Amino acid sequence: MKEGYDFIVVGAGPAGLMAAKTAAEHNLKVALVERRKDISRWTRADCMMFYGLEGGFLGEDIQVEVGKIIFPRNGFAVSYRGGLYPLYNWRVLSPGGQRIDFTSEKPIAAVFDKGVLLRGLLEDIEKLGVTVLTGTLALKAENTQKGAKVLIKDQGDKYWLEARKVIAAEGINSRITESIGLNKERLLMGRFKVVQYIMEGVENPYPNSWIQFYGQSLSPFAPLHFLQTVSGERLQKLGAIRPEPGNPEDDLKQFIERGPYASWFAKASIVNKMGVTVKAFMPLERPVTGNLLAIGDAAAFAEVENQGALMCGYHASNALIKELEGENGIEDYMKWWNRSFEFLNPEIQRISQGYAINPYYEDEEIDYLFSLLEGEVFAGSINQYKIPKMLWDAIFRHSERIQKERPELSKKIGEVHKMTLQDAFTVEQEE
Numbered sequence: 001m002k003e004g005y006d007f008i009v010v011g012a013g014p015a016g017l018m019a020a021k022t023a024a025e026h027n028l029k030v031a032l033v034e035r036r037k038d039i040s041r042w043t044r045a046d047c048m049m050f051y052g053l054e055g056g057f058l059g060e061d062i063q064v065e066v067g068k069i070i071f072p073r074n075g076f077a078v079s080y081r082g083g084l085y086p087l088y089n090w091r092v093l094s095p096g097g098q099r100i101d102f103t104s105e106k107p108i109a110a111v112f113d114k115g116v117l118l119r120g121l122l123e124d125i126e127k128l129g130v131t132v133l134t135g136t137l138a139l140k141a142e143n144t145q146k147g148a149k150v151l152i153k154d155q156g157d158k159y160w161l162e163a164r165k166v167i168a169a170e171g172i173n174s175r176i177t178e179s180i181g182l183n184k185e186r187l188l189m190g191r192f193k194v195v196q197y198i199m200e201g202v203e204n205p206y207p208n209s210w211i212q213f214y215g216q217s218l219s220p221f222a223p224l225h226f227l228q229t230v231s232g233e234r235l236q237k238l239g240a241i242r243p244e245p246g247n248p249e250d251d252l253k254q255f256i257e258r259g260p261y262a263s264w265f266a267k268a269s270i271v272n273k274m275g276v277t278v279k280a281f282m283p284l285e286r287p288v289t290g291n292l293l294a295i296g297d298a299a300a301f302a303e304v305e306n307q308g309a310l311m312c313g314y315h316a317s318n319a320l321i322k323e324l325e326g327e328n329g330i331e332d333y334m335k336w337w338n339r340s341f342e343f344l345n346p347e348i349q350r351i352s353q354g355y356a357i358n359p360y361y362e363d364e365e366i367d368y369l370f371s372l373l374e375g376e377v378f379a380g381s382i383n384q385y386k387i388p389k390m391l392w393d394a395i396f397r398h399s400e401r402i403q404k405e406r407p408e409l410s411k412k413i414g415e416v417h418k419m420t421l422q423d424a425f426t427v428e429q430e431e
């Protein structure tokens with residue numbers, strides 16, 4: 001057993017780093033445990049956008065400025081010394097070339113450099129005296145009489161670290177959250193692989209855009225995604241997602257070589273690859289047990305996003321500091337957590353599966369539906385909870401026409417829109 005800490009934080013993603021920083025700013029003794037050797041080197045798939053700059057996303061009106069990211073509603077700011085690339089458009093493309101644009105004159109998202117963001121936070125916590133254990137795996141956590149403890153594997157060495165509070169910020173695969181029993185009641189929706197290519201020389205006619213390529217023939221589970229990096233159009237990112245055991249790289253290769261937009265990639269080369277396998281659980285409404293609080297993606301359904309992870313880290317430490325002072329910080333955190341993240345809203349959970357397109361509709365049906373919206377202009381947003389609804393609401397304005405011209409498709413739309421997330425995954429697991 002090693003010396004005792006006030007807080008142990010597992011995971012040095014944005015949630016864990018922000019939690020460690022907030023606690024250390026209150027003079028607490030903090031240990032941060034991270035399995036990666038270099039915290040500021042980020043190789044996991046990530047589009048690295050700050051979203052929702054038009055306001056209202058994740059209960060925040062985030063402001064991205066040179067030098068800092070401001071969270072006015074949550075009451076804090078984070079310094080960020082890297083570059084930014086603005087996005088003004090969400091463009092949705094069908095396999096046959098139909099395009100729907102969600103466009104704004106002001107940036108709706110900004111692409112950033114995650115390595116720089118994490119490095120800045122790391123420098124801050126090192127200055128504040130946090131013990132940073134890199135290349136160190138947390139194996140499990142347990143509550144104790146006075147706090148909680150974490151079993152650590154550091155090279156061949158295994159030992160327990162003990163603290164008054166433990167923050168599990170280990171990301172979506174949630175090993176520590178699982179080890180303490182918090183995943184027992186969570187529905188596992190599946191394991192998904194994501195692969196992203198960073199490419200040079202792509203001739204993309206739509207700069208400053210997050211683009212989704214719809215079409216079952218392109219990728220059966222979810223649309224392919226494409227956007228610029230912080231280096232702008234010089235380096236762009238193309239990504240695909242598939243449930244295991246599928247390989248999203250097959251979709252990327254086919255798309256680049258033979259897909260309907262292959263001409264964009266004729267002179268392109270792959271300069272880097274990023275990937276991740278995620279275990280997606282339904283979110284935890286109450287991610288706490290005894291002295292362990294699970295935060296960020298470890299407690300979430302899909303992604304809290306980098307900005308949401310920073311918010312979790314900030315609020316988690318403040319909540320646990322209140323607990324140490326004898327106040328009820330956990331209840332404050334639970335209220336904030338359930339209020340801020342759209343994926344915890346039962347109504348959004350209920351309807352969001354109905355918005356899915358690729359798994360249910362043939363390429364030709366997607367071309368037809370998108371063609372109904374030709375010439376219409378939509379308000380810009382990169383908010384994954386808002387845009388699918390806006391898209392379907394626009395399609396539904398043509399319901400009578402669809403019913404008349406394509407009665408079978410109209411019936412299918414009605415059925416798919418009744419599906420809940422749970423329905424969709426239960427059907428897939430039974431097959």
Ligand SMILES: Cc1cc2nc3c(=O)[nH]c(=O)nc-3n(C[C@H](O)[C@H](O)[C@H](O)COP(=O)(O)OP(=O)(O)OC[C@H]3O[C@@H](n4cnc5c(N)ncnc54)[C@H](O)[C@@H]3O)c2cc1C
Binds near residue numbers: 045051136171278305
């Ligand atoms: C394909 C894809 C695209 C995305 N695009 C965006 C985007 O454009 N914008 C955005 O804001 N968000 C995006 N996200 C989401 C974003 O990456 C996450 O929501 C965010 O990183 C969550 O932060 P976190 O700190 O909770 O967890 P993570 O960032 O996952 O950090 C967890 C940390 O814990 C470490 N760890 C894990 N297990 C252990 C263990 N047992 N012991 C020690 N250390 C451990 C990991 O190495 C990691 O450093 C994307 C995600 C994916 C998959």
